[in-house]
Amino acid sequence: MTDAPSYGFDTLQIHAGSRPDPATGARQTPIYQTTAYVFRDADHAAALFNLQEVGYIYSRLTNPTVAVLQERIATLEGGVGAVCCSSGHAAQIMALFPLMAPGRNIVASTRLYGGTVTQFSQTIKRFGWSAKFVDFDDLDAVKAAIDDDTRAVFCESIANPGGYITDLDAISAISDAAGLPLIVDNTSATPYLCRPIEHGATLVVHSTTKYLTGNGTVTGGAIVDSGKFDWSASDKFPSLSAPEPAYHGLKFHETFGSLAFTFHGIAIGLRDLGMTMNPQAAHYTLMGIETLSLRMQRHVENAVTVASWLETHPAVDYVTYAGLPSSPYNHRVAAICPKGAGGLFTVALKGGYGACVKFVDSLELFSHVANLGDTRSLVIHSASTTHRQLSEAQQVAAGAGPNVVRISIGIEDANDLIADLDQALNKASA
Numbered sequence: 001m002t003d004a005p006s007y008g009f010d011t012l013q014i015h016a017g018s019r020p021d022p023a024t025g026a027r028q029t030p031i032y033q034t035t036a037y038v039f040r041d042a043d044h045a046a047a048l049f050n051l052q053e054v055g056y057i058y059s060r061l062t063n064p065t066v067a068v069l070q071e072r073i074a075t076l077e078g079g080v081g082a083v084c085c086s087s088g089h090a091a092q093i094m095a096l097f098p099l100m101a102p103g104r105n106i107v108a109s110t111r112l113y114g115g116t117v118t119q120f121s122q123t124i125k126r127f128g129w130s131a132k133f134v135d136f137d138d139l140d141a142v143k144a145a146i147d148d149d150t151r152a153v154f155c156e157s158i159a160n161p162g163g164y165i166t167d168l169d170a171i172s173a174i175s176d177a178a179g180l181p182l183i184v185d186n187t188s189a190t191p192y193l194c195r196p197i198e199h200g201a202t203l204v205v206h207s208t209t210k211y212l213t214g215n216g217t218v219t220g221g222a223i224v225d226s227g228k229f230d231w232s233a234s235d236k237f238p239s240l241s242a243p244e245p246a247y248h249g250l251k252f253h254e255t256f257g258s259l260a261f262t263f264h265g266i267a268i269g270l271r272d273l274g275m276t277m278n279p280q281a282a283h284y285t286l287m288g289i290e291t292l293s294l295r296m297q298r299h300v301e302n303a304v305t306v307a308s309w310l311e312t313h314p315a316v317d318y319v320t321y322a323g324l325p326s327s328p329y330n331h332r333v334a335a336i337c338p339k340g341a342g343g344l345f346t347v348a349l350k351g352g353y354g355a356c357v358k359f360v361d362s363l364e365l366f367s368h369v370a371n372l373g374d375t376r377s378l379v380i381h382s383a384s385t386t387h388r389q390l391s392e393a394q395q396v397a398a399g400a401g402p403n404v405v406r407i408s409i410g411i412e413d414a415n416d417l418i419a420d421l422d423q424a425l426n427k428a429s430a
Ligand SMILES: *Cc1c(COP(=O)(O)O)cnc(C)c1O
Pocket: 087, 088, 089, 090, 113, 115, 116, 156, 160, 185, 187, 188, 206, 207, 208, 209, 210, 219, 220, 221, 372
């Protein structure tokens, strides 16, 4: 099944990109555990290497199991193509790589996954790139941050560690007017809850490690291309619009049209950076995606129940979950993520840092781990872990201050989750 846009999400999450194995009839997508692929003859090999024919050469570039996952994620996001890679962080570098050059910058939201803040504020400097962090609710500040060297605008749809929803329509209007691509990290929402391309995103990135796989088994990432950006409209994106010396002067945009970014991602990005997803990881993620909508429905249902209960607990200062009427972002749910605000939120304890640590240590059913989007409920004290490298001001701006615990609600029985939270809160405030 390749293109059947008339199918619904629940059908596509099982069927998009996959077909019975032509060699064996295997109904489930086989794990093509191979490094290389036999060429029909020397002409076939030459055509593949010249990008004149699409096919398999070497698994750093493409692999049939990974290709099914790429097509499935692209379909669910409503994009034209996707490139999978070894982690969500790899996907972010792979998304920026064709756009950037030394001296160029991105304008990024302050409300991002802690590891992304570190990647953007520290590591990318080694490439001569930089990031300007702006409050994405302040649209004038976003506009003002864009300069002649800006090459992308970056935000999360539902921002980690939870509670914030980006007004993607307003942000994409700004990036469009500036002739820049908008990159949206849709990890926390998944395409079941939010489809950023429908709100003007150029590229969507994922940590497939989280909800898409859903069971905490493998790390992975993906970049989905909307196929809508005109890379040749300015001279800002020469990797895509100008002759590529590594392919005898081929111009990716002119040659591959709306698939230019995806082809570049494979032919240059994976070829030379090598941040490749392996077929085993693709298999686990394909297994997870088959039940994405069912899990997300339960994640949302449980998150609403648990967050509403927490909000009334005497040890709790406040809960930031956009699915609660008390959230200042509740009004964006209907437009941006109509099926719900996800399964991730933060809770601030009146007892501050000390109470948070005791709370996390007292939980029995919840696991204290640096992960989210698992079937099981997870918890982390961001300020002492994932957001530890950030200054306190950056922690607070990211919604991860010292008094805040991040909760990733699983798909267990909500009553059991509440009972566990209750006993831990009572210990933490004793
Ligand atoms: C986890 C995560 C990442 C990084 O993904 P990895 O797979 O851990 O590299 C990026 N963005 C968000 C929103 C995440 O939750």
